[in-house]
Amino acid sequence: MEKTYSLTAHYDDFQEVRYVSKFNSSSTLSNGFNIQVSSKKQSKGIPRWSRRETCLLSGLVFAAGLCVILGCMLVLKYLSMEQDGQCLEDCQERKAFMRASKFISSNIDPTIPPCNDFYSFACGGWLRRHRIPEDKLIYGTIAAIGEQNEEKLQHLLLQPVRRKHRGSSERKVKEFFRSCLNMKEIDRLGIHPMLQVLEDCGGWDFPDKAKSKWDFNELLYKTQGVYSTAVFFSLTVNLDDKNSSRYVIRILK
Known part of the structure; x- marks a missing residue:
């Protein structure tokens, strides 16, 4: 056993x-x-990948997906640029017409028959929404558009200077605008800048011609050209009344 x-x-x-x-x-x-x-025999099936091979495959899949996304973005950007280029001529004009039509439609009063009172029909919406400000005698669409343009211009001038080199027009304009808002510097300088302008123009009284080289033409040039002040007359450039295809210089008293 x-x-x-x-x-x-x-x-x-x-x-x-x-x-x-x-x-x-x-x-x-x-x-x-x-x-x-x-011992059990190893099953002959799908081979099992190592961790390194799995990481490499994941990296390749991620890189391929990223390339596809970037390619789609570039294609969309190219298509949008083509549409913008085609829209520069026609679309901008249509947008301007749309804004003008909305502005006009918002200012009319459709409740008033135009045959009875066309002024109230055309301007009733504007008169109902806007009142004359206390500091103005008249107020209309031109004044309102001017105020909107001033607000937009002020917003642009208060933005940081991007072109900071010395000869930049943007830098000069923004620094000049900000100098007008610097009340501390204005109070510190006092009346000295104005006295310098008067001295540059010849002073309060006309100097003695025998002792100085005072020139009326030079004074007129400084007041008109340098300081942009209309003295005795003003110069403007407008369309010719007789021929609208050209411009003329107008001298006004």
Whole structure:
């Protein structure tokens, strides 16, 4: 009768079985028992990728997706630039007409028959929404448009200077505008800038012709050209009343 072997009764022999099974498929224990350890064959299926291969594949997929997104963005940008180029001539004109039509339609009063009172029909909406300011005697669409343009111009002049080189026109205009808002500097200078202008123009009184080289033409040039002040007459450039295809210089008293 064959001997039976109990793993629970002989713990040391069980540990030996575990150790032997790691290296050999068959072995003999110290007590004479033969142990057969069968190993499962590796299944022949889809090979399992290593971590490095998985990371490389993920990187390639991400790079390909990024390239596709950038390509779509470039295509959309190119199409929008083409549309903007085509819109420069026609679309801008249509937009201007649309703004003008909205402005006119918002100022009329459709409740008034135009045959009875055309002025109230054409300007009723404007008169109902706008009142004459307390500091003005008259107020109309031209004054309102002028105020809007002044607000837009002030907003542009208060923006930071982008072209900071010395000869930049943007820098000169913005610095000149900000100098008019610097009340501390204006109070510090006082009347000295005005006295310099008067001195440059010849002073309060006409100097003695025998002792100085005062020239009326030079004074007229400075007041008209340098300080932009209309003295005795003013110069303007307007369309010719007789020929609208050309401009003429008008001299007004």
